[in-house]
Amino acid sequence: MKDILKELNIKDSEAAYAIGNNWHETNREKIKVTSPIDGSKLGEVNMANPSDLEKILDEAKAAFKVWRKTPAPVRGEIVRQIGNKLREKKEALGKLVTLEMGKIYQEGLGEVQEMIDICDFAVGLSRQLHGFTMHSERPDHRMYEQYHPLGTVGIISAFNFPVAVWSWNAMLAAVCGNVCIWKPSEKTPLTAVACQKIAAEVLAENNLPEGIFSLIIGKADVGEAMSKSKRIPLISATGSTRMGKRVAEVVGARLGKSLLELGGNNALIITENADLNKAIKATVFGAVGTCGQRCTSTRRLIIHENIYDTIKEKLVKIYPTLSIGNPLEETTLVGPLNDVTAVESFKKAIEQAKQEGGKLLYGGEVLEGSNYSSGNYVVPALVEAENHYSIVQEETFAPILYLLKYSGSVENAINMQNDVKQGLSSAIFTENLIEAEKFLSHVGSDCGIANVNIGTSGAEIGGAFGGEKDTGGGRESGSDAWKFYMRRQTNTINYGEDLPLAQGIKFDV
Secondary structure, three states: OHHHHHHOOOOOEEOOEEEOOEEEOOOOOEEEEEOOOOOOEEEEEEOOOHHHHHHHHHHHHHHHHHHOOOOHHHHHHHHHHHHHHHHHOHHHHHHHHHHHHOOOHHHHHHHHHHHHHHHHHHHHHOOOOOOEEEEOOOOOEEEEEEEEEOOEEEEEOOOOOOOHHHHHHHHHHHHOOOEEEEEOOOOOHHHHHHHHHHHHHHHHHOOOOHHHEEEEOOOHHHHHHHHHOOOOOEEEEEOOHHHHHHHHHHHHHOOOEEEEEOOOOEEEEEOOOOOHHHHHHHHHHHHHHHHHOOOOOEEEEEEEOOOHHHHHHHHHHHHHHOOEOOOOOOOOOEOOOOOHHHHHHHHHHHHHHHHOOOEEEEOOOEOOOHHHOOOOOEOOEEEEOOOOOHHHHOOOOOOEEEEEEEOOOHHHHHHHHHOOOEEOEEEEEOOOHHHHHHHHOOOOOOOOEEEEOOOOOOOOOOOEEOOEEOOOOOOEEOOOHHHHHEEEEEEEEEOOOOOOOHHHOOOOO
């Protein structure tokens, strides 16, 4: 562990905020950062005050004046260099993600690879920040649209993807000409410190202003201050629906922009025309990957009644074979929950499901013993339930899979899937073209992500990521998500000798 921290230049005690590689202490308390794996101390971090934000914003404003004038392909070159440094640090950073968050090492590596991939995507994007031209109704006039950077982008990220979500936002925002201020989860600050130092190193090597990338480590009051600040045109926030509604309320009150990535209550439909082997594999990864702590985790499994018992039996046989333990060990498939609060939510959700009429088929225990000393290890649960149960309607950030039965046509399954407040990710397994197309049609899945013969979890960076309803409506990462980090401007140029007015209006003076 010490070797990993040393390689990433993580100190025993880290400062509260950084402007580039200029680190600052505050008069606020320090918190201990522990690993969910065994409860061991990883380090400590100083907490920032909301008032510290103004110092960062001053530097960000100055940096923006330089950065926005830097040609977009040159900005892309800086992002390319960041991506290369992430490649050099991939193994160490992936292990730190595992140590601090608790996901298995393969997933830690995968998260760092997402950062590398989005850097590559952003580099290409830096030469494609296009506008549009259109014909004017007036003679000797030309019209076009172009995009300009917003200024300062505030990024509030969650513990479950402690580095990838920052990169989705920061790398796109950067090539668009913005500067970024990042508030990570106080549960996973060390991975953020590592990324800040990597980005700051690139800035220094290129003699660029430190305020292009800044970091502030703090509690909810710091996030509130960011949301309230009129100096931050865009707040990108990832977390619970409750948190997102507060961000939307505060940012909306000042007519700012918010990009929200919130809760998911994702369903996977298995029709009687499905390839069951593929469906089962996708179901298990979606339900237990990251110990159920992905916003895209599979929480509801909607199975046709003709194959329900077959699927149930297969899952009940597979679940006991899942290796639970230290996520740094190669054979481990399920690591710990992030903390004891998550464990309590896991237990309460199962009890509530039982009280509402559900049946626990497997799992649900909290593991004890020397190998599980942190108290964060649980056995993933399979629960027979009904879609209308109040607990099934909610997102529990833990490995609980609700088995739901449907009869009749695929439309019935789709209606069940859509009958929740959230709308992030969805999937169907079928070899029937008509069922697949109905699922993808305008009357099909109401989620931002809809997959056929692929699980709910594990999105590629090339597509826009986000969802509808209580998921917040935001879109990050690929496709044309870059436009959200810019302001749109319509331009009209008159190159004639007269001044005709639109709509043929006559106004002679």
